[in-house]
Amino acid sequence: MKAMILGAGKGTRVRPITHDIPKPMIPLVRKPVMEYIVALLKQHGVTQIMVNTSHLAPVIEDYFRDGEQFGVQMAYSYEGSFVDGVATGCPLGSAGGMKKIQDFSGFFDETFVVVCGDAWIDLDLTEALRIHREKQAIVSIIIREVPPEEVFKYGVVKLDDDGRILQFQEKPAPEQAVSNMANTGIYIFEPEVLDYIPSATEYDIGGQLFPALASAGKAFYGIALPFQWLDIGNVQDVWTVTRSILEGEVHGFRMPGRExxxxxxxxxxxxxxxxxxxxxxxxxxxxxxxxxxxxxxxxxxxxxxxxxxxxxxxxxxxxxxxxxxxxxxxxxxxxxxxxxxxxxxxxxxxxxxxxxxxxxxxxxxxxxxxxxxxxxxxxxxxxxxxxxxx
The missing domain is CATH 2.160.10 (UDP N-Acetylglucosamine Acyltransferase; domain 1)
Structure with a gap:
């Protein structure tokens, strides 16, 4: 099975930490958050992982290399340009990064998973895939309830009784939100969804692709499953998540070293x-x-x-x-x-x-x-x- 980890963002809300490392490399008790994501994907049968990179790309690529030490195959799609031997990052957006990979090699030739590289999760991905296939969806997103006052941080969805997404709003004001069911940045796609993404242009999953799919009435579903989702959206989250881990509040997290x-x-x-x-x-x-x-x-x-x-x-x-x-x-x-x-x-x-x-x-x-x-x-x-x- 194949997957993509989104790793090209600049991480502006996590500065100054992201002046030195890209957001997926922020450590949670010694390991980069992305390493935990790779382990989860492997656990659920993913063997090939593409990562789009841009900001400080070599930090990610030098750490994970070909993925062999993590039990998977990994490769990278750099978003930017080289002028006189100097790399200048130019992210294509989350959807644009997917399209670039597909245009290059046709990599996405089966059901695939896309995960943001900046959260610790313990999702039962196997169960999510089962529901996705049962619904015959072309896209499923993993959703969960968030406090109404925090919806401005996320994309939120309006669902019908079967879980089909009727409307997708990207980071709405609380008073304008259609719900408080939030996008967690974990997606399951069928390859045909790539036909809805333009080539060689910046295009965003939450801001552009998802609203378009909802408006067009496509088989676009939200899946709500119980799981832990520790999002690292800003510097305060780095400390809050680390504190939760140390205090034993993150069930299943294995502390490194020995006690x-x-x-x-x-x-x-x-x-x-x-x-x-x-x-x-x-x-x-x-x-x-x-x-x-x-x-x-x-x-x-x-x-x-x-x-x-x-x-x-x-x-x-x-x-x-x-x-x-x-x-x-x-x-x-x-x-x-x-x-x-x-x-x-x-x-x-x-x-x-x-x-x-x-x-x-x-x-x-x-x-x-x-x-x-x-x-x-x-x-x-x-x-x-x-x-x-x-």
């Missing part, structure tokens, strides 16, 4: 003396990370691989990504440290670590660590002159 103490999971080669470090679960610590004596860790907390957390540091309710050095001066609560940014996911404030000149508090461990003067460091934080000791 060395109740609620404390680690990768291999972690350096930590539990008699000298105060840990309040749930906490995950990535492989080859050093937690020095005198550190306080309060969950929910994720510390990535190859990090160093120095004596005196406090980390509470945080996500700290790989290769981060956290100095003993750092007392961080409710923050995401990603690349050279320190982000508050609740109010979207961002500190550029380099621009703020606070590399002595947070830095990349691969940078050379220079000897430091504590008074100078504190003065920099306070934006004051250091004391003159005589």
């Amino acid at each position: 060395i103490r109740p609620g404390v999971h680690t990768g291999i080669n972690v350096s930590v003396d539990f008699d000298q470090v105060e840990i309040t679960p749930p906490v995950y610590i990535g492989g080859s990370t050093q937690i020095q004596p005198g550190v306080k860790l309060v969950g929910p907390l994720v510390i990535g691989a190859n990090c160093v957390v120095e004596s005196g540091a406090l980390l509470k309710d945080c996500i700290v990504e790989d290769y981060t050095r956290v100095s003993g001066l750092a007392h961080l609560e409710g923050k995401i440290v990603f690349g050279n940014k320190c982000i508050d996911p609740m109010d979207d404030t961002v500190i550029d670590i380099q621009a703020a000149d606070i590399g002595f508090v947070l830095d990349d461990v691969r940078n050379a660590v220079k000897p430091h003067d504590t008074a100078q460091e504190i003065a920099a934080l306070m934006r004051a002159d250091p004391p003159n000791h005589k």
Whole structure:
């Protein structure tokens, strides 16, 4: 069976994280969200997966390569152009990306699945396919109920008693929505649907294709099944989903590493003396990370691989990504440290670590660590002159 993962979006609502990685590569406790999607597809018999890419395409392609290590075959369709050897992304829209693949090779020659690459799901895809075929649909979308005040985030549908979609609205205002049954970004298509998509032009599944199919009265159905759907639509969702995973609210999610103490999971080669470090679960610590004596860790907390957390540091309710050095001066609560940014996911404030000149508090461990003067460091934080000791 064949599938496509939509991975070409710019992820504007998840900036600044998506300045460095494309949205499908956002990690959920060490693994990119797209890796969980690939595993789900494989579980339900998908063996060939196409991925459309554009923004930071090599990050996706270099990680998944041909898919062999994940037990599937994978290939990529880049949306953009090359000028003087420089790639410039130009997404074709979700439907336009499908059409480009079909025009190139005729890849979609049987019932196929399309999934957005930015959500953790545990859908019974086999059951969804059974219902799709039973209805003799040309398109089925997996739908679920959302709070009425949140319909503006999603496409919503109006159904008849048999589940046929009579109307599709893309991200309507709450007062104009025909329902609160939302599109989850999981689709089942028959190849004939590609005849409704123009070639070589930007064309969107939710904004253009689905409204057209509904208006034309095609065999277009909504399927409502019970499943967990953890959508990563913005920076706050990154933290909310991670927190839910750590607190055990996501049933069936397998924590990586091993549980060395109740609620404390680690990768291999972690350096930590539990008699000298105060840990309040749930906490995950990535492989080859050093937690020095005198550190306080309060969950929910994720510390990535190859990090160093120095004596005196406090980390509470945080996500700290790989290769981060956290100095003993750092007392961080409710923050995401990603690349050279320190982000508050609740109010979207961002500190550029380099621009703020606070590399002595947070830095990349691969940078050379220079000897430091504590008074100078504190003065920099306070934006004051250091004391003159005589």
